[in-house]
Amino acid sequence: MKTVLKMGASAALCLGVLAHPAFAEDNIVKIGVVAAESGSFVSAGHTLPAGVGLAVKQINDAGGINVGGKNYKLEMVKRDDRTDIATAIAATQELVRDVKVQAIFGSETHDFTLAMAKITQPAKIIHFAGNSTLAKILTPDSVKPGGEDHYLFQSEPQEFQRSGSTARGVLTLLEPLLGYKPKKSVMIVGNDATGQFLSSYYFKALKAEGQDVPDIIFYPPDTTDFSPFLTRAKSLNPDIIHFWYNGDSTLTALPQALELGAAKSYFLFGVDPGIWKEKQLSADVPVAMSCVPVCWGESSNPKAKAYFDAYFAAGAPHGVTSSVSLLYHDYVHFLAEAWEKAGSFDPDKTVEALLTLHHQGVVSDDLTFNPTHQVTHATEVCAAAPGGAISCSMQQPPAEAPKS
Amino acid sequence: MDIFIQQILNGLSIASVITLIAIGVTLIFGLTGIINFAHGEFLMIGGIVTWLAVSAGLGFPLAVVLAILAVGLMGYILERGLFRFTLERPTNGFIVSLGLIVVLQHVVVLFWNPNQKSIPRPLTTVWEVGGVRIASVRVMVIAITIAVVALSFRMITASRYGRALRASVEDRDTAALMGIPVRRYITGVFVLGSALAGLGGALLIALFPITPFTGGTMVMKGFAVALIGGLGNIYGAVAAGLILGIVEGFSAGYGFSQWTDAYSFALMILVLIVRPHGLFGGTSGPRMAS
Amino acid sequence: MSPILAINGLSKQFGGVTALAGVDLAIEEGEILGVVGPNGSGKTTLFNVVTGVHRPSGGTVLFRGQDITGLKPHAISRAGIGYTFQQAMAFAGLGVLENVRIAGEHVGTDSTANPWPTPQALLDFVGLSAVANEKAGVLPFGSLRLLGLALALATRPSLLLLDEPAAGLNDRETTALVGLVRQLPGHGISVCVIDHDMKLMQMLCRRLAVLDFGSKISDGPTEAVLADPKVLEVYLGGDL
């Protein structure tokens, strides 16, 4: 019985090989995606493959890419990490060693990316991740050739830049709606990996803008009743309460804040005007919102509307984090351009090309990576007046990190 | 000063939802010995039923009644179908409830996706008294909890049914010998505890959005309160619920906010070591009829 | 010759209730002593205090001159006192042979010579070798009692306390049990039987101690005690 099986299998293989050359000139370049399409982090997980998938489709529709004189079509190979680190590791091992992808995008969960990098980097696979928390491992000597993160790229601005531009945007947009210059801010942040990391930068950014920030209030990640935290914030009678970073928790906390009249205005990080409109949210005080990197409900970025129309048309769900897809979409195009410029898929030549190119993306017309493989671009902040009118503007990041 | 009163009010509304769960736990665990760790999921399903009813256009009061009936019925089916066979070995009942946690959570995820679900607030008026904001919906939750506590307290202690129930806890065999239909009472208590969880779920979704996984964190606090108060002791559950609600409210408000969840666990461990039968004395589950 | 067990002024109160009121009792080496009394006379409390289940409120318990008052049950067993329970108990889920092997693996250092070196020998002695591989849980009640005895003997005690050993046994089983217990002094094991079954006591014990409301009202040769008017009046309410 066994031998028969063996014969059948090998026959099929030969046929496969024979069939293959018929499409010789359209070789396939595989791009891997690891994201949480189930489990607790699912809200961020759906956006990543949708963003990459749209870029791959656009590139293939335009005839694919021409590398070293040969034409290639891209193929996205996506894996669900189920918000479980062991599954993320297994998916990465498969993509790197079995499927042999040329590049990997993901994941949205900070500590999964760190574990995945330990597999992609030794295998010289270009790895893009939209976690500003990668700053911890992207140091000058870790990214130099031969370093342990030479092929790792952070497709989200450095945290001091994102926080700086966000803080500046929130304050400038809320001032006209408040009718006076806000002076005191209180931050309410989820007590998890991302929350702890981001809040230290945003706190410094607010201080750099001259804000008095008497308290950062950390709440346990799965909190539903925010009233004690909000009352504590109210006791400091702040001009603005800044909610960081999880959209779902923020939307749970806002009605309770309005009920308590905790502050004169609010800032909801990671809540898109699109969600604000869709859920018909309203507030009797000004509310600022920011999107990473560009908003889909309302945007001052001309290309954003076209992108999101195509993005949602492709079937992606309207989510709190739909804009996160842009942290990956632009960089598929960027990578394709780098391959064409390098004229080969050799990882080192590709990294060189990525570091020298100025790519025209949706988020900005001049996307470049700095020497430590981190991108720099503006962040969009919007503000909703009590009446409901929403205005947005792109905020340029500060040149370098604030002192102290 | 108004901040202090505001924090007490916040503590009260947290305490009332936790107390509702704790009463259900203390009744079921204390009086029937069934360790139903899936009690949090009963609460969540109460919320989901309310959400389904409200989004189907029903009014909130009707939705709450539906939630109570639905979860009470679920309690009946599960007690008759599963827990009835584990009375002699409570640890098996506990393991069955672990399986139920996984099943109930993921059945809800399967049918109604894992995202947050919320309903428009049934009462939206917010009174302002001297700087203290009092939300009518929270007052409603506190009022309903007080009413339910009074009702079940009277029923368990004062009525004939209550006395028979407590007798069946002391010694199941003797109670049966005295003609008390012990089996029927255990089912009755389980259904009552489940209905309370259904009500708790309905009130919870009236206050905040819930997800299929909300039950998990809530049940631990419910068990902590039930154990701190003393199993089977409703008075204990209410007192411990208040203590924990206020402690959590003040820890979030004044103390180290990131440690808020730690207090209920630390308090429970401390109390169980010092007084295994809880602060106000309760049973340690019925004597095994071995 | 000093007694193997000397109980002096042993008392025990549960809340307001006095279960034992200063009992003095001695068990001589190689003797089978009977401790009798109506229900509620303090027999079981005496058993529970001596075996360490309850701590005494007062008085001392000396075993071979060593003070074992208030020791935990497992320490009492290691000291050399074996005992069986009113309700026959065994490790239901485990095999009969394994039950006995376990009982023999926690013997204290100062236990006397072992009349039954292997578990099989002990099973032969009590007559359970046929069911060695059966689960203890499936044994009939009579065999369960015999297994309980075997377990206690496996701890190589020099004193064996039996709490109502024949409860629930039919005449044939009781006679067999009596036959076994009678042989124990021959194997260097003194015995103290606590029961209210006078017929059994007469068969087994040459000396009786009678408890009533927590104090000892009579102690002496069986025939004398049974003729003692105090015992008759309190215990039997009329002639024997």
Add this chain to the structure above:
Amino acid sequence: MTEGLHQDRAGCGLKALRSLLPVLVILALIALVPLFSPSNRFLSLAISAGINVIALYGLSVLFGQTGILSMGHAALVGVGAYAAAILARDFGVGFWAALPAAALASAAFAMIVGIPSLRVGGHHFVIMTFAFGQLLAIVLTNGGDYTGAATGLDLAGPVTLFGADMSDLTRYYLMVVAFVTTAAVASWAIINSSYGRTLRAIRENEKLAASLGINVGRHKIGAFVVSGIFAGISGVLLAYFLGHISPSQFSSFPSIYLALMVMIGGARLIEGPLAGGILVAFLPEVLNLDPVQSRIVYGVCLIAVIMLLPDGLIGGVVRALRAALSGKPKPETQQRNATPSEARR
């Protein structure tokens, strides 16, 4: 109860050895898998499942033998993992030296948790271990830089065995299989020793055990500490394999997940933990089953196992096979009273 059958006839060593054979055969087959050049995804999932199985052997000693159900076992694995990470970061202690140290750390933590919890006893014990598990996760999250706070800790150190770099999956896989075999043999040794018999006595009837000279309290703590040793070693392997650990990996649901695995596999069988690990942790991922549906199946399967097959799925299958082979059906009633854990009053 099949496991009991092994012991009953295991009068002398030979019979006891025969009870180990099936597991050794299965593990030998598992060790041959790399010859069929499996995909790296298969190897990676197998390694994660294998690391879980090592912890499960600790749980089978605690729950299977002693009847103590702990909902804090993942926390003990976490202590081992964090000990390995902190030792590597602060003292440069490598993988092999971290193993005994982490096992000791988990064992110590198990004692710290065990002593107060066992004092309480009864059903409260389970809830106490649950509370300790949650507390550990909160402490690690708020532990600042020392515990890496919510982000967790990185583990850069490579694993080398006699000079060979173990980052190659096949080598790591074989090492994990070796560890699983050691865990199985250790667990078998415990089951068939006088220590194992003492634990089973405590499981069956604490009062009687005490009357036969067994210090029940000390042995319960001992069983808890032993389960900690298995968990600590599993933690080290996990930390070095994943390269990054964070508090959420060791909070309450992972503990429920481990308990679920050991019960479905059969806590009292030597094959139980291995079967539980394969059935619950490995197969659904490899077969790419939908996670939501596979979890519903576990839940239902666990309930069915507890109600119908007190010795777990494999126990049931093995017993059915044995009954079929020996031609006399096992009396169902006999199995009824030998359920995983008798609540003692």
